[in-house]
Amino acid sequence: xxEKFTVIRGRAVPLRGEDIxxxxxxxxxxxxALTFEGLGQYLFYDxxxxxxxxxxxxxxxxxxxxxxxxxxxxxxxxxxxxxxxAPQAIKRAGFKAIIGESFAEIFFGxxxxxxxxxxxxxxxxxxxxxxxxxxxxxxEVEVDLVxxxxxxxxxxxxxxxxxxxxxxxxxxxxxxxxxLLEAGELLDQFDRxxxxxxRTE
Amino acid sequence: xxxxLYEKVWEAHEVRKLRSGQSxxxxxxxxxxEVTSPQAFGMLKDLGLRVRYPHRTFATVDHIxxxxxxxxxxxxxxxxxxxxxxxxxxxxxxxxFFDLGSGNQxxxxxxxxxxxxxxxxxxxxxxxxxxxxxxxxGAVAFGIGTSQVRDVLATQTLAxxxxxxxxxxxxxxxxxxxxxxxxxxxxxxxxxxxxxLGYAYEYGGSAVEAMDMESxxxxxxxxxxxxxxxxxxxxxxxxxxxxxxxxxxxxxxEWEEAKRRWLAWRSDPDASYDxxxxxxxxxxxxxxxxxxxxxxxxxxxxRIPLLEELxxxxxxxxxxxxxxxxxxPGQPIKGxxxxxxxxxxxxxxxxxxxxxxxxxxxxxKVKKGVRALVVPGSEWVARKAEEEGIAEVFxxxxxxxxxxxxxxxxxxxxxxxxxxxxCASSSNRNYKGRMGSPRGRTVLMSPLMVxxxxxxxxxxxxxxxxxxxxx
Numbered sequence: 218x219x220e221k222f223t224v225i226r227g228r229a230v231p232l233r234g235e236d237i238x239x240x241x242x243x244x245x246x247x248x249x250a251l252t253f254e255g256l257g258q259y260l261f262y263d264x265x266x267x268x269x270x271x272x273x274x275x276x277x278x279x280x281x282x283x284x285x286x287x288x289x290x291x292x293x294x295x296x297x298x299x300x301x302x303a304p305q306a307i308k309r310a311g312f313k314a315i316i317g318e319s320f321a322e323i324f325f326g327x328x329x330x331x332x333x334x335x336x337x338x339x340x341x342x343x344x345x346x347x348x349x350x351x352x353x354x355x356x357e358v359e360v361d362l363v364x365x366x367x368x369x370x371x372x373x374x375x376x377x378x379x380x381x382x383x384x385x386x387x388x389x390x391x392x393x394x395x396x397l398l399e400a401g402e403l404l405d406q407f408d409r410x411x412x413x414x415x416r417t418e
Numbered sequence: 419x420x421x422x423l424y425e426k427v428w429e430a431h432e433v434r435k436l437r438s439g440q441s442x443x444x445x446x447x448x449x450x451x452e453v454t455s456p457q458a459f460g461m462l463k464d465l466g467l468r469v470r471y472p473h474r475t476f477a478t479v480d481h482i483x484x485x486x487x488x489x490x491x492x493x494x495x496x497x498x499x500x501x502x503x504x505x506x507x508x509x510x511x512x513x514x515f516f517d518l519g520s521g522n523q524x525x526x527x528x529x530x531x532x533x534x535x536x537x538x539x540x541x542x543x544x545x546x547x548x549x550x551x552x553x554x555x556g557a558v559a560f561g562i563g564t565s566q567v568r569d570v571l572a573t574q575t576l577a578x579x580x581x582x583x584x585x586x587x588x589x590x591x592x593x594x595x596x597x598x599x600x601x602x603x604x605x606x607x608x609x610x611x612x613x614x615l616g617y618a619y620e621y622g623g624s625a626v627e628a629m630d631m632e633s634x635x636x637x638x639x640x641x642x643x644x645x646x647x648x649x650x651x652x653x654x655x656x657x658x659x660x661x662x663x664x665x666x667x668x669x670x671x672e673w674e675e676a677k678r679r680w681l682a683w684r685s686d687p688d689a690s691y692d693x694x695x696x697x698x699x700x701x702x703x704x705x706x707x708x709x710x711x712x713x714x715x716x717x718x719x720x721r722i723p724l725l726e727e728l729x730x731x732x733x734x735x736x737x738x739x740x741x742x743x744x745x746x747p748g749q750p751i752k753g754x755x756x757x758x759x760x761x762x763x764x765x766x767x768x769x770x771x772x773x774x775x776x777x778x779x780x781x782x783k784v785k786k787g788v789r790a791l792v793v794p795g796s797e798w799v800a801r802k803a804e805e806e807g808i809a810e811v812f813x814x815x816x817x818x819x820x821x822x823x824x825x826x827x828x829x830x831x832x833x834x835x836x837x838x839x840x841c842a843s844s845s846n847r848n849y850k851g852r853m854g855s856p857r858g859r860t861v862l863m864s865p866l867m868v869x870x871x872x873x874x875x876x877x878x879x880x881x882x883x884x885x886x887x888x889x
Binding site: 233236238241245246248250252292296297298302304321326379381382385390394396398408411412414418 | 447460579646856
């Protein structure tokens with residue numbers, strides 16, 4: 218039985234920057250592995266550490282945000298490479314949800330499929346949330362996928378997420394493998410019907 | 419009301435609706451490489467599942483392959499283990515694997531079309547965002563994550579949501595020295611790196627119709643840099659001529675039948691689109707990037723924009739880009755010194771790319787102090803380039819002629835930038851740190867422009883360096 222994501226509560230870490238690509242989220246050299254294990258420690262590695270491995274100023278290195286479980290981002294987050302390593306690294310670093318203005322297509326799908334909700338706020342609401350979290354790292358943020366709103370301080374902001382993804386997260390259907398397998402015999406019909414490449418020489 | 423190719427292909431492959439409202443989509447062709455597949459095979463094993471239709475999956479090794487010395491074991495034991503995992507997994511599950519030295523190894527998006535695996539009307543998925551390349555054949559092709567690789571291995575289907583379709587027309591004739599790479603950089607520059615979110619891009623218009631297949635692949639390849647997960651061109655006579663006789667393409671009477679079937683996938687003349695954008699081919703110049711996203715591009719004669727010239731929402735990334743690249747606002751891009759020149763990647767490492775460069779490069783030399791690399795897209799491309807004397811032209815000019823793989827495009831092998839080196843590159847991404855050095859800088863451009871930069875030692879206009887159009 219998959220987890221049903223209804224309300225996610227926690228402190229948030231504000232990560233500013235537009236169009237942050239998946240190479241930045243997880244640099245390619247950390248993908249040389251046969252599993253996703255341990256990826257969390259390399260999250261945003263080149264932004265957080267210099268070439269000698271010393272920490273640089275970065276929200277994820279800021280002790281005030283230690284233990285935050287919600288990642289706050291701007292627009293176009295997760296562009297570029299389709300590497301699932303990116304949402305895997307975020308999830309394995311302890312994040313339970315991402316709030317932003319918009320997300321790259323493949324990143325959004327990958328995150329949803331591993332149970333990492335990505336929700337959007339209007340630029341205005343997102344701006345307010347950023348400022349409030351920057352001023353008060355202790356601020357409690359609630360992502361409510363059922364009522365489709367994000368609550369923080371005395372504010373309630375409507376959240377946006379593709380309805381199919383919301384449904385999948387709330388109903389515990391975000392990993393579709395079980396349901397895909399149920400198609401059974403129907404799959405064989407498609408395999409017989411649709412051509413596939415066959416060596417002809 | 420007519421339908422677009424995207425809608426027709428979608429309808430023919432939609433197995434059923436899922437409870438979440440997503441669709442279960444059948445995938446005709448699944449391509450694998452060593453980076454995004456081992457975890458998927460691991461998940462399959464954990465669930466006790468097998469590969470359901472192994473005849474629909476093909477694999478090769480490209481990302482981690484060294485391009486100078488492929489003697490095994492590789493110096494990098496992690497790279498070696500990834501290759502071995504793919505060998506073992508494909509063997510165990512009966513999947514065709516184009517291994518090193520098979521004659522067909524290469525970048526996955528180069529070998530698919532080259533072998534004729536990629537065909538019109540197919541749904542194609544691969545754990546790689548540049549799967550959009552295959553859309554050049556009128557396929558609906560897109561990158562997926564590793565969990566979806568697992569889904570496709572186990573069921574040949576995945577959960578998907580239908581996209582909107584934007585028709586992008588490029589009308590007119592491209593000037594000499596202007597290539598598909600310039601067209602796509604121009605399109606992304608104008609529509610933005612987020613412009614394609616939620617869309618499949620259908621490319622058309624007289625300039626696209628006039629393109630050969632390998633140019634169309636370059637165009638579709640970088641759809642993802644424009645935010646569109648899918649890009650495609652309707653199949654036509656150019657498509658069929660390219661495919662005829664390739665190893666996995668139907669022969670004889672089946673060939674005629676296949677062509678009829680493929681033509682029917684074309685978007686209907688009265689199809690409706692969610693959006694239509696038209697560009698003039700004559701307005702497109704050789705285009706280069708100056709920043710850290712592929713949308714930060716200018717014509718070669720242009721200046722790097724002043725912040726106040728940019729829309730407000732683009733300024734923060736522009737400032738970040740200027741700081742990272744070490745450029746000043748208003749500075750011309752021409753004349754910026756380059757330390758590395760890279761011709762390769764799934765965007766521009768096909769035979770026609772190399773042929774075009776060799777045509778002009780003959781008789782020129784790479785500037786002293788510039789490290790110049792050519793990494794052909796596949797073993798087949800490398801072999802043909804040797805046969806045609808193209809490889810020799812590159813070597814003679816002072817380029818290192820390497821063995822096929824993704825190489826410096828994402829630097830998962832030993833090819834990488836050092837420190838803050840600046841690389842003139844025919845690849846697709848100028849992201850921070852993309853080419854292996856956290857401070858390395860990438861300037862994207864067409865292969866001929868890379869050659870011009872290599873020869874001039876600085877970013878230059880290939881039309882001037884090589885007298886393009888004068889002959």
